Amino acid sequence: MTVEIVEVSGCKRNLQAEVPAQEMDHEVDQIAREYARNVKVPGFRPGKVPLSIIRQRFGSDLLKEATQKIIERCWKDTIAERDITPLAEPIVKEMDNKPGAPLKFTLSFEVLPELEVKDYKGVPVTLPSSDVTDESLGQAIETLRERHAQFVPVDGEARDGMYLTLTVDGQFEGKDKPTREDDITLIVGHPQTNKDFTENLRGAKAGETRTFEVSYPADYHRKQFAGKKVSYTVLVKEIKEKQLADLNDDFAKDIGSESLEALRNKVRDEMVTQAKQSAEKKAREVLLDSIVQRQTVEVPECMVQDELEAQAHRIASNLAYQGIDVNQASIDWKKVFEDERPRAEQSVRRALFLDAIARQENIEVTEAEVDSELGKIAEGTSKSAAALRAQLEKEGRIHSFEQHLRQNKALDFIYRNANITEG
Numbered sequence: 024m025t026v027e028i029v030e031v032s033g034c035k036r037n038l039q040a041e042v043p044a045q046e047m048d049h050e051v052d053q054i055a056r057e058y059a060r061n062v063k064v065p066g067f068r069p070g071k072v073p074l075s076i077i078r079q080r081f082g083s084d085l086l087k088e089a090t091q092k093i094i095e096r097c098w099k100d101t102i103a104e105r106d107i108t109p110l111a112e113p114i115v116k117e118m119d120n121k122p123g124a125p126l127k128f129t130l131s132f133e134v135l136p137e138l139e140v141k142d143y144k145g146v147p148v149t150l151p152s153s154d155v156t157d158e159s160l161g162q163a164i165e166t167l168r169e170r171h172a173q174f175v176p177v178d179g180e181a182r183d184g185m186y187l188t189l190t191v192d193g194q195f196e197g198k199d200k201p202t203r204e205d206d207i208t209l210i211v212g213h214p215q216t217n218k219d220f221t222e223n224l225r226g227a228k229a230g231e232t233r234t235f236e237v238s239y240p241a242d243y244h245r246k247q248f249a250g251k252k253v254s255y256t257v258l259v260k261e262i263k264e265k266q267l268a269d270l271n272d273d274f275a276k277d278i279g280s281e282s283l284e285a286l287r288n289k290v291r292d293e294m295v296t297q298a299k300q301s302a303e304k305k306a307r308e309v310l311l312d313s314i315v316q317r318q319t320v321e322v323p324e325c326m327v328q329d330e331l332e333a334q335a336h337r338i339a340s341n342l343a344y345q346g347i348d349v350n351q352a353s354i355d356w357k358k359v360f361e362d363e364r365p366r367a368e369q370s371v372r373r374a375l376f377l378d379a380i381a382r383q384e385n386i387e388v389t390e391a392e393v394d395s396e397l398g399k400i401a402e403g404t405s406k407s408a409a410a411l412r413a414q415l416e417k418e419g420r421i422h423s424f425e426q427h428l429r430q431n432k433a434l435d436f437i438y439r440n441a442n443i444t445e446g
Contacts, residue, residue: 026101033136033321038113040097042126050089051078058085082122090120094128109134111325133323138379142317144440148310151446153298155291163290168270171278174263180226181262183212187224188261196252206260220257227259246353307438312369314437315376322371330367331360377430384436388428396428 024046029037055077064072064080078085098113113130120126174186181187187209193202209216211225223235234256241250268274272282280286335356339349380386397408404411415421 034133034323036132036134038101038130040128042093044123044125047126050093051085054085054088110323133325136321138320138375140376140379143314143380143437145442146310146313147442148306149444149446150306151302153295153302155294160291163294168267172265172267175266177262177264180228181211181224185211186263187259190258192256194254229259229262231259233257307434310437310441311373315372320375322368326371327367330370331363334363377433381429381433386432388425393425
């Protein structure tokens with residue numbers, strides 16, 4: 024067998040191999056003997072089927088299986104002997120496989136591109152201001168009032184802004200089986216409330232039933248309703264109105280502060296801390312991107328695809344969290360991938376540079392650092408740090424977790440050695 028590794032580009036490689044016909048015949052013969060011991064052929068006792076019959080009946084299967092085994096063995100032996108670290112399983116790009124002739128095939132795969140990062144120390148960057156304005160402080164206080172609002176039952180008619188709890192019976196046009204949803208809550212007049220529901224429920228009282236029809240547009244976001252007409256019978260179970268507390272010392276004491284002034288100071292301090300963290304995070308991103316854009320490097324396609332699939336998974340998870348069935352949602356995944364590709368490529372490019380800087384600076388992650396980070400994550404879960412580690416190891420994700428920590432340490436190194444100007 025002859026094998027050659029061809030460098031196609033910075034991260035693309037081709038493994039080109041030719042296997043002599045005699046080696047192919049030997050592999051086919053070995054597999055045929057296994058068949059002869061195990062397969063059942065009418066007219067022959069188990070284990071007594073002649074190889075000639077086996078070859079005649081299972082010729083194409085034997086050749087296919089032999090080819091697969093030889094390709095797998097060639098791939099594993101070659102990357103081990105030549106110390107190659109592929110980023111993903113190879114793709115069979117070309118293959119010439121005819122009985123009695125040499126097997127020729129080409130495997131396409133990707134490796135990390137060679138990268139030596141230059142000029143990553145002393146890079147200028149401006150740290151955005153972390154000042155908190157009176158206006159933003161006021162908005163934060165109002166958010167607190169909203170968060171601690173009371174919902175008071177209303178003995179009167181439903182008006183815009185009120186919260187209605189409903190039992191909704193629906194009958195799709197042309198369908199026999201009705202639908203029912205209990206304890207549905209909506210806000211009358213809210214932009215996210217269907218306009219027909221708002222118009223037909225405005226003025227209703229608790230205990231009242233309203234009947235009306237809704238014709239949904241063809242592009243409605245809930246696929247099961249798109250283009251359909253539904254007859255509704257809606258029971259208004261409860262009407263509530265949101266009431267905000269007066270902004271005074273009593274309100275401040277109710278949420279754990281000594282006075283309104285103390286609450287303002289506490290919120291301001293928290294906002295300053297968050298603003299500083301946000302400013303530093305932004306500065307780090309700008310710093311890293313300024314280093315990345317100075318050098319060109321080829322981005323492995325398989326890493327970009329992994330990043331795109333991870334983003335698709337995040338989108339699906341967010342939809343599920345909102346109670347939306349991703350299979351029912353009208354999502355053009357091709358368009359999503361096209362729109363997300365630049366961001367995915369940049370994300371991979373950043374990771375390549377951080378890995379290279381970590382290697383150049385001999386930055387490593389210790390077991391203690393891994394345990395410490397797992398401990399922080401565990402604080403927000405019901406699992407222990409040891410259980411999280413066991414889970415990552417079982418799922419084969421501990422290495423990527425360690426790599427993520429190593430990249431963060433490399434970014435810390437860049438930031439500590441940057442020329443920072445406060446804006």
